[in-house]
Amino acid sequence: MRRMLIRIEYDGSGFNGYQKQPNARTVQGELERALSVMHKAESWPCTSSGRTDTGVHGVRQPVHFDSPLTIPDERWPMALNSLLPDDIQVLGAMEVDASFHARYDTVGKVYRYRVDTAKRQTVFRRSFAAHFPGNMDIEAMREAAKHLEGTHDFTSLSSPKTDVKDKVRTLFAVSLEEREDGFDVVFAGSGFLYQMVRILMGTLIKVGSGDWPPDVIPAIIEKQERQAAGPTAPGHGLYLEDVFYTKEALDACVKRLEEKK
Amino acid sequence: MRRMLIRIEYDGSGFNGYQKQPNARTVQGELERALSVMHKAESWPCTSSGRTDTGVHGVRQPVHFDSPLTIPDERWPMALNSLLPDDIQVLGAMEVDASFHARYDTVGKVYRYRVDTAKRQTVFRRSFAAHFPGNMDIEAMREAAKHLEGTHDFTSLSSPKTDVKDKVRTLFAVSLEEREDGFDVVFAGSGFLYQMVRILMGTLIKVGSGDWPPDVIPAIIEKQERQAAGPTAPGHGLYLEDVFYTKEALDACVKRLEEKK
Numbered sequence: 181m182r183r184m185l186i187r188i189e190y191d192g193s194g195f196n197g198y199q200k201q202p203n204a205r206t207v208q209g210e211l212e213r214a215l216s217v218m219h220k221a222e223s224w225p226c227t228s229s230g231r232t233d234t235g236v237h238g239v240r241q242p243v244h245f246d247s248p249l250t251i252p253d254e255r256w257p258m259a260l261n262s263l264l265p266d267d268i269q270v271l272g273a274m275e276v277d278a279s280f281h282a283r284y285d286t287v288g289k290v291y292r293y294r295v296d297t298a299k300r301q302t303v304f305r306r307s308f309a310a311h312f313p314g315n316m317d318i319e320a321m322r323e324a325a326k327h328l329e330g331t332h333d334f335t336s337l338s339s340p341k342t343d344v345k346d347k348v349r350t351l352f353a354v355s356l357e358e359r360e361d362g363f364d365v366v367f368a369g370s371g372f373l374y375q376m377v378r379i380l381m382g383t384l385i386k387v388g389s390g391d392w393p394p395d396v397i398p399a400i401i402e403k404q405e406r407q408a409a410g411p412t413a414p415g416h417g418l419y420l421e422d423v424f425y426t427k428e429a430l431d432a433c434v435k436r437l438e439e440k441k
Numbered sequence: 442m443r444r445m446l447i448r449i450e451y452d453g454s455g456f457n458g459y460q461k462q463p464n465a466r467t468v469q470g471e472l473e474r475a476l477s478v479m480h481k482a483e484s485w486p487c488t489s490s491g492r493t494d495t496g497v498h499g500v501r502q503p504v505h506f507d508s509p510l511t512i513p514d515e516r517w518p519m520a521l522n523s524l525l526p527d528d529i530q531v532l533g534a535m536e537v538d539a540s541f542h543a544r545y546d547t548v549g550k551v552y553r554y555r556v557d558t559a560k561r562q563t564v565f566r567r568s569f570a571a572h573f574p575g576n577m578d579i580e581a582m583r584e585a586a587k588h589l590e591g592t593h594d595f596t597s598l599s600s601p602k603t604d605v606k607d608k609v610r611t612l613f614a615v616s617l618e619e620r621e622d623g624f625d626v627v628f629a630g631s632g633f634l635y636q637m638v639r640i641l642m643g644t645l646i647k648v649g650s651g652d653w654p655p656d657v658i659p660a661i662i663e664k665q666e667r668q669a670a671g672p673t674a675p676g677h678g679l680y681l682e683d684v685f686y687t688k689e690a691l692d693a694c695v696k697r698l699e700e701k702k
Contacts, residue, residue: 191564237565269564303452303530304498308565 181246184256185276191267192237193307193416199231207238207268214263215245229282229289229423233375235307235415239292240271240422244282280425288352288370288430290422291377293413295385296362309362310381310417316388318356318363322441324387325354325365327397328380335404337380338373339412347373352430353437354380366421368434375412383410442507445517446537452528453498454568454677460492468499468529475524476506490543490550490684494636496568496676500553501532501683505543541686549613549631549691551683552638554674556646557623570623571642571678577649579617579624583702585648586615586626588658589641596665598641599634600673608634613691614698615641627682629695636673644671 188211196204200212208228215224226245232238251259256273264270294309301311328337331350338347350370357364365384367377383400386392392410400408424430449472457465461473469489476485487506493499512520517534525531555570562572589598592611599608611631618625626645628638644661647653653671661669685691 189564191567266567267564271561300532303450303528304569306452306527 181248181278182250183244183246183276183278183280184253184273185242185244185280185282186256186260186273187240187242187271188238189240189269189271190238191307192232192235194265194267195234197232197234197236198228198238198241207232210265210268211243211260214260215247217263218249218259219247227282229286230372230420232418232420233378233415235418237308237416237419239419241420242282242423242425244276244280282423285425286371286423287427288368288424288433289372289420290369290424290433291367291372292419292421293365293367293377293381294362294417294419295364295381298361307416310414312385312389314389316363316385317390318358318388320390320394321365321384321388322356323394324384324397325356327395327401328354332401333404334373334376334401336400336406336408337376337383338406339375339379340406342374344373349373349376352434353441355437355441357440366437368430368437377418378413378415379406379409379411381410381413381417385413386410442509442539443511444505444507444537444539444541445514445534446503446505446541446543447517447521447534448501448503448532449499450501450530450532451499452568453493453496455526455528456495458493458495458497459489459499459502468493471526471529472504472521475521476508478524479510479520480508488543490547491633491681493679493681494639494676496679498569498677498680500680502681503543503684503686505537505541543684546686547632547684548688549629549685549694550633550681551630551685551694552628552633553680553682554626554628554638554642555623555678555680556625556642559622568677571675573646573650575650577624577646578651579619579649581651581655582626582645582649583617584655585645585658586617588656588662589615593662594665595634595637595662597661597667597669598637598644599667600636600640601667603635605634610634610637613695614702616698616702618701627698629691629698638679639674639676640667640670640672642671642674642678646674647671 190207195207198207200206200208226243228243253274257270260270296309296311299313329351333348335347353368355366387394451468456468459468461467461469487504489504514535518531521531557570557572560574590612594609596608614629616627648655
């Protein structure tokens, strides 16, 4: 058996999230179906770096699985892509150590959240960016973002629907990138709690729209109550952009984000 | 009864084209369903400037219908949008003369065709641009485009599957716009035959990829045979961008395209 690590890209709009469920179309369900065809088996399990919610997109999401097949690394993407639906694409594959684990070995993740601010959002963007029409104070959001960076207990800024007890995480960089018709926020962190990026975004939008001052953030974190933060922004604006397994790759990414600020 | 002209935008990826069909999801089918709910009727007919094929997108497609309802023009979009699925949006509405006809009164149309040329097309673009990877000779295509402009018999450059006898049409402007990772071609014409833009594009791609020289165009037109032209480019790269009912509006659009060249 060899352990393979693949990177996948998917358009989340046609899926009920990543995690396999009976009677629902999921990314994992489609991936395991393709793997089971390749292995001529009833089912074939795979393990991702984490789950994504309904509508959330994957850009370079890592998944590992074990296989007895002796296919060269560079052939795996085409072999799997020929069995996958056209809203999932395998970008690359490499054999990894048998002890490698796509979830436990992560050292950091990067999420991107896309916001369209024009009065009207075209139908072509409806699945690919959240729509918050109106003027947004980018500088105020940048100031709020600075307060989010660092190591904090993110109880206020994540969903209470979780068994996870330790809610201390580190945000290495929170970077705002302006676009024509909107902006993106990129979050690089040690790890993310359930719905954390969407609640961070709902909170930043409160600041950007002038409802809350930028320095409300420390008080929100302090409270350790979900109600203290802003609403949960919609899933379809969210992209799991990258997942890192070495400190070097993570640091290089954080450096790029710092330079873009 | 009042005659209303509306403009609609739709993401063609979820439809079997514009025209109503039994047992298939179509733009007209969804539109007439919304109109029939508004009018508390079994069905309610509407007339478009023309049809679009499966996967083709609408940006400002005009549709007219008659209604006894006394809703102010500016309220129609919201009223219809609340009954329409989220891949169709009514952009605007205005009362027009009872003799107005969305198809017969057109003086010109504009189509846009989007091409991605990067080696890999992301899953996010798969329904919104055709994928022709590799280097394309933009200047050669611009030269070929010039040969397409003017009044010609477009028998070679349209599908033979039609009852239309007169295949003489005028292309006022064919303009190439370069983008990062690809290019768009915008066609402004008096009218377009069945699959004409897709065949024009398949032919321009032949030129851009170096298979054919730019001055092949006059010979292709001359032949008056479909086989003389390039293949039919896929529907999902195509956008019906605008339809004009006055010469002034059409001329202004053609002028803008000429300036962009």
